[in-house]
Amino acid sequence: MxxxxxxxxxxxxxxxxxxxxxxxxxxxxxxxxxxxxxxxxxxxxxxxxxxxxxxxxxxxxxxxxxxxxxxxxxxxxxxxxxxxxxxGPSPLLESAALRRLAEAGVTFGDSSLGVVLAAAGSSHAPANEAVASVARRWARESGWAGVEPAFASAASPDVPTAVARLRARGATRIAVASWFLAPGLLPDRIASLAGDAVVAAPLGAxxxxxxxxxxxxxxxxxxxxxxxxx
Missing domain, CATH: 3.40.50.1400 (Rossmann fold)
Structure with a gap:
């Protein structure tokens, strides 16, 4: 391999x-x-x-x-x-991303929490839609105030827009889930735009x-x- x-x-x-x-x-x-x-x-x-x-x-x-x-x-x-x-997409990736959120202190069923699912972004629309589909599934199953996709480049919404949408739905706290394999420029950009949100680590090893x-x-x-x- x-x-x-x-x-x-x-x-x-x-x-x-x-x-x-x-x-x-x-x-x-x-x-x-x-x-x-x-x-x-x-x-x-x-x-x-x-x-x-x-x-x-x-x-x-x-x-x-x-x-x-x-x-x-x-x-x-x-x-x-x-x-x-x-x-991706895969339930195993989702499980890993949710585990990184849990390690950051996020729990299911917290109706005051809005979650941003942050990914790199692409000019290829189906790649972005795959991330948005994961966000919609989490929104249905999590008990959170909402889940919004956000992208570091080449696509919208960006993190501030996603956070604003979650605030409009009543979220009083924000967490950012990482749809990145490893640390780097784009995950750092996401974190810099997240304000006081809890930011989960990339999927990692x-x-x-x-x-x-x-x-x-x-x-x-x-x-x-x-x-x-x-």
Missing amino acids: VAVAHGSRDPRSAATVHALLDVVRSLRPSLDVRGAFLDLSAPRLSDVLRGPAVVVPLLLGKAFHARVDVPAAVAESRVPAVVSDVL DIEVAELILSRYSEALAEERTARSA
């Missing part, structure tokens, strides 16, 4: 990705798990992808990087690699995220074997 993340100038991002892959390795010690990045961090995918592999994009949605950058990088490598689906990575790997491998036998 070659797990490929976006990459960041922030060293916390790569460190978190490597810690997450250590969890993956602990779950399946017999699997050769290697990490790579599309940009800004080392090693690059082209430096790691040197032979047959399943490439698992450590991306939470099907935005530009998933639809264009990863396939292009794999094609450029000229090796027989299979690309799995991205990580979570065991359910690690399980999801292995699931995507296995699904891609099974699909490839089915295609070969057809």
Whole structure:
């Protein structure tokens, strides 16, 4: 498996990705798990992808990087690699995000609380809608005053707009859930706009995220074997 993340100038991002892959390795010690990045961090995918592999994009949605950058990088490598689906959407990601909220002191059923589900944002509308769909589901099931999606770039609403909408619904306190895999520029931007809100940590080296990575790997491998036998 070659797990490929976006990459960041922030060293916390790569460190978190490597810690997450250590969890993956602990779950399946017999699997050769290697990490790579599309940009800004080392090693690059082209430096790691040197032979047959399943490439698992450590991306939470099907935005530009998933639809264009990863396939292009794999094609450029000229090796027989299979690309799995991205990580999101998935109940396992939601579970991890809710666990980060709980660690920040948030509880279900608090009708005074409004929650912002903060994500990177994309010019690809379906990627943003996937985040909004998670927010709507949480709003139905949580007992909170409301849940609003917000985006760090390329899409609206932004965090202040989402907070204002929640305040209008009667929320007296705000918490921000993180739809980010690792720390970096965009999560920091979200936090800087959150004011006095409680801000949950990114998903990080979570065991359910690690399980999801292995699931995507296995699904891609099974699909490839089915295609070969057809």
